[in-house]
Amino acid sequence: MDDFYTLSELAEKCGARVQGNGDKQITGLNTLQNAQQHELSFLANPAYAKYLQTTQAGAVILSPDAALGFSGNALILDNPYLAYARLSSLFDPDIGGSEGIHPSAVVNDSAIVDPSAAIAANVVIEAGVQIAAGVRIDAGTVVGHDSILGAGVHLHRNVTVCHGVTIGDRTIIHTGAVIGGDGFGNAHADGRWHKIAQIGGVVIGCDVEIGNNTCIDRGALGNTEIHNGVRLDNLIQIAHNVIIGENTAIAAGVGISGSTKIGKNCTIAGAAGFAGHLTIADGTFISGMAMITRSITKPGSYSSGTGFMESREWRKNVVRFRQLDDLARRVKQLEKQ
C-alpha cells in the first residue's frame, strides 16, 4: 500500500470523471459516516444518501445523478459500488507474501514450485505438487500430494488442500478451509458401516473464492466441481460429487448433500440446506435457512420455514401446526354442511 493516491490517479484506475481537486491526496477508504478528510468514500445504496451532505470524506464516489447536488470532491461514474470494489484492494493493509520459500517450510523434492511463488513459514508441500507463478501460500498451510495450483492462487493461513486437488488461476482459499477431504461414504452390512474409499478428486475453477472453515469433499468416484467465478462464504459444507455452476454465490453455513448440482448464477442465502441428488436451475434464489428437498427446474425465489415471533405465541401456533391436517379436514367438513 502506497502512502497515498491522488484523486486523479484513482479516477484513472476505475474509469471515473473527477469533480473538484484531482490532486487531493487519499490515504484510505471508509463509509460516509466514518470517513475522515484524507479518506475516500462512496454512495451506492440510496439509504445512505442522507449522509452525503455531512460526510467528512475527502472525496466520494458517486453516480452522475447523486453528484448533481454535491459540490465536494468526487469520482463520478455509473457504478459506484463496482468502483469501490475495484479501488478497495489499493487500501488493503494485508502485507502479502514474500517471494520464495521460507526456511521453515517443508517442500517435498518432487514438488515443482515456480520461483515467483511465496511460500510462508511452516507450510508443507507434499510430493508431486505443482505450484504455478505468483502463487501465495500463507503460514501453516498444507498442500497434499499431487495437487495442482494455478497461477496467482492464494491459500491463506492454515488451509488444507488434500491430495489430488486441482485449483484454477487466481482462486482464493481462506483459512481453515478443507479442500478434498473424504466424502461421507459408507455401506451398511452386518449391522455396521463399511467405509467406501473416496477415490475421486476436486476440481476448482478460476477466480473462485472459498471462505474460512468451509469443507469441499472429494468425489466418491469422479470429481466434485466448483466452476469459475463461484463465491463460497464460511463454514459451508459441499459434499462429494456436488457441482456448483459458474458465478453462483453461497452464503455462510449452507450445506449441500452429495451429487446435487447447483446451476450457474444462483444466489443461496445463509444456512440453507439441500438434499442429495438434486438439480437446481440456473439463476435460482434460495432464502436463508430454507430446506430444499426436491429439484428446482424453474428459476425463481424459494423459501421454507416460519417467521419468528414471541416464544409464547409461537408455542401455541406450533401446537396448531401439529393438528393442521386435522384442522383442514374439519374446515372441509364445515364447507360441506
Next chain:
Amino acid sequence: MDDFYTLSELAEKCGARVQGNGDKQITGLNTLQNAQQHELSFLANPAYAKYLQTTQAGAVILSPDAALGFSGNALILDNPYLAYARLSSLFDPDIGGSEGIHPSAVVNDSAIVDPSAAIAANVVIEAGVQIAAGVRIDAGTVVGHDSILGAGVHLHRNVTVCHGVTIGDRTIIHTGAVIGGDGFGNAHADGRWHKIAQIGGVVIGCDVEIGNNTCIDRGALGNTEIHNGVRLDNLIQIAHNVIIGENTAIAAGVGISGSTKIGKNCTIAGAAGFAGHLTIADGTFISGMAMITRSITKPGSYSSGTGFMESREWRKNVVRFRQLDDLARRVKQLEKQ
C-alpha cells in the same frame, strides 16, 4: 495402489463369482456412466440399471438377479454395494504415510511412539502421548498431552486432538476436526459469565470416522463418548458430555447440545439440531434440519420444519402461521354453531 488387479483377484477379495474373463486387468473404479474399459463398475441402485447395457466398464459388480441379462465381465454376489465398498480402497490414490517421524515434526521426549507409526511433516506430539502400532498422523496435526491413539488410527492433515483424549483402534479423524476442545460452560453471576473449566475428557471408540472441521467437546465433568463404529460427517458440533451410541451415522452440520444421549444405530440427516439433556432411542431416524427438543423413546422417523415453496406463496403462508392458533379457535367456533 498396484498397476492393476485381475478380475479373479478382485473376486477373491470380495467373495464374488467371476462371469467372463477372470484375467481381465482392472486399473480403476468408476460409475456405470463414466467407467472406461480398464475400470470396474457396480450396480447397486436399480435407478441406474438403465446404464448397464451401454456401460463401457471392463467389468461390473452385480447381484445374481441383475446379472441375468448381462453378458459382459462381471463380479457376481449378493451385495454389490458392499463389494464396491470393500474394493474401493484398492484404487485409492492416497499415497499413505511414511513409517517413522519426519525431521520437522516436534515430538516431546515423554511421548511413546511405536516405530511403525508414520508421523508427517510439522506434526506436534505433546508430553505423555501414547501412539500405538500403525498409527498415521498427517502433516500439521497436533496431538495434545496425555492423549492415547490406538493401533491403526489415522489423523489426517491439520487435525487437533487436545489433551487427555483417548481414541480407539482404526479410528479415522479428518482434517480440521477438533477433538477435546473445551465445552461451553459458564456460570452467570454479578452480571457476567464465569468460565467453568472443562476437566472431563473425550473417549472415542474403535472404527469410528470423524469428518472435516467437526468439533467434539471434552466433558465438563466426566467424558464425552463416541462409541464404536460411529460415523460423523463434516462440521458437526458434539457438545460436552454427549454420548453417541454404536454405529450411529450423523450427516454434516448437525448440532448436539450438552449431555444428550443418542442411541445406537441411529441415522441423523444433515443440519438437524438437538437440545441438551435428551435421550434418543436406538434406531431412530431424524430427517434433515429437524429440530429435536424433547427425548424420543419410540424408534421411528421424526421431522420438523416446512416444505419449501416459491417465496411469494411462502410469505402468505408464514403470515397465516402467525395466526394459526386464532384460526383454529375460529374453526372450533364455527363447528359449535
Next chain:
Amino acid sequence: MDDFYTLSELAEKCGARVQGNGDKQITGLNTLQNAQQHELSFLANPAYAKYLQTTQAGAVILSPDAALGFSGNALILDNPYLAYARLSSLFDPDIGGSEGIHPSAVVNDSAIVDPSAAIAANVVIEAGVQIAAGVRIDAGTVVGHDSILGAGVHLHRNVTVCHGVTIGDRTIIHTGAVIGGDGFGNAHADGRWHKIAQIGGVVIGCDVEIGNNTCIDRGALGNTEIHNGVRLDNLIQIAHNVIIGENTAIAAGVGISGSTKIGKNCTIAGAAGFAGHLTIADGTFISGMAMITRSITKPGSYSSGTGFMESREWRKNVVRFRQLDDLARRVKQLEKQ
C-alpha cells in the same frame, strides 16, 4: 494441579463455610452420581437433589437450604454453581504453556513478545505482532502481522488470528477458530463477481471466549467488534462489521450476517440465524434454530420453526402448510355465511 486441596483451602478460595472435616483432602471434582471419596461435588440444580443422600463424594458444595438435611462434609454458600465454576480450574488437567519461545516456533524479528509469554511448537508469529505478558499460544497457531494480543490471552492449538486483529486481556480463543478472515464482499457487474477487499479489522474485548472452529470476519470498512465478556461457542459465523454487545452468550452453530448488531446480555441458542443489518435489543433471548429476519426492539424470547413429530404426520401437515393461506380464506368465507 496440586496433589490435593483440603476442604478448608477450597472454602477459602470460594468464600464458603465448611461443614464437617476441614482437613478432608480433595483431589478432584465430579458429579454427585460419579464422585468418589476423594472428590468434591456440588448441588446446583434441584433435579439432582435426589442424588445427594447416596453420593460417594468426599464433600459437596451446597446452598444453606440444601445443606439442612445433609450431614456429610460440605462447603456452604449462596451460589453453589458459581463456587463450582470458581474451583473448577484448580482441577483442570491441562498442563499449561511453558514460558518462552519453543525452538520450532517462527517469530518475525519485528514482533514484540513479552518474555513471560509461552509460545509453543510450530507457532508462527508474523511481522509487527505485539504479545503482552502472560500470553499463551499453543502448538500450530498462527498470528498474522500487526495483531495485538493483550495480557493473559490464550490461543489454543491451531488457531488462526489474521492480520491487524486486536484481542483484549484474558480472552481465550479455541482451536481452529479464525479471527479476521475476509468478509464475504462482492460486487456484481458484467455477469460476474468482483471481490471487495476487506480492509477493516476485528477488535475483541477483554474476558471473551471464542469456541472451536468459529469464524469472525474482519470488517469490510471499519471493524467487526466483540465486546467484553462475550461467550461464543463452536462453529459460529460472525460476518463482517457485526457487533456483539457485552456479556452476550451465543451457542454453537449460530450465524450472524453482516452489520447486524446484537445487544448486551443476550442469550442465543444453537443454530439460530440472523439476517444482515439488524439491531437486536439488549437482553433478548433467541431459541434454538430460530430465523431472525427483522430487528428486535423489545427484549423478550423469540422463536421460529415447527415442533418435531413423526415424519408420517409431519408430511401431511407440511402439505397443509402450503395451503394455509387458502385455508384461512375459506374459514373467513365460512364465517361470513
